[in-house]
Amino acid sequence: AFLSTTARTVAIAQSSCTERPNLKMALAITHEILLFIHNVIKVQQVNMSKASVKAWQKTLKEFSDVFGSITSRLQAIGNGIIQRIQEHGKVAKVRAVCFADTLIS
Numbered sequence: 001a002f003l004s005t006t007a008r009t010v011a012i013a014q015s016s017c018t019e020r021p022n023l024k025m026a027l028a029i030t031h032e033i034l035l036f037i038h039n040v041i042k043v044q045q046v047n048m049s050k051a052s053v054k055a056w057q058k059t060l061k062e063f064s065d066v067f068g069s070i071t072s073r074l075q076a077i078g079n080g081i082i083q084r085i086q087e088h089g090k091v092a093k094v095r096a097v098c099f100a101d102t103l104i105s
Contacts, residue, residue: 003041007034 014027044056085092 003034003038007031007038010034 010027010031014024014031017023017027044052081096085096
């Protein structure tokens with residue numbers, strides 16, 4: 001239910017952002033990834049055996065090993081940004097809010 005709802009939400013957001021082609025393309029890619037994951041899960045639910053469960057556990061572990069390091073890197077970058085915002089005060093906070101507003105709108 002979560003993937004279907006998220007995919008629908010992304011599709012609606014994609015159709016509503018006609019003036020921003022880069023955002024529309026990013027949302028289209030995200031939508032395709034969500035549909036792919038949804039189909040993989042559906043196929044996997046049909047083909048449940050002990051060997052396939054072990055293979056999926058191994059794959060998910062490898063996936064988390066790869067993206068776990070990316071998460072820690074992104075967290076380090078975020079902490080650096082927060083530290084700079086604290087050092088530079090109100091001006092940096094206003095710039096960060098403007099940047100976030102630009103990304104969202």
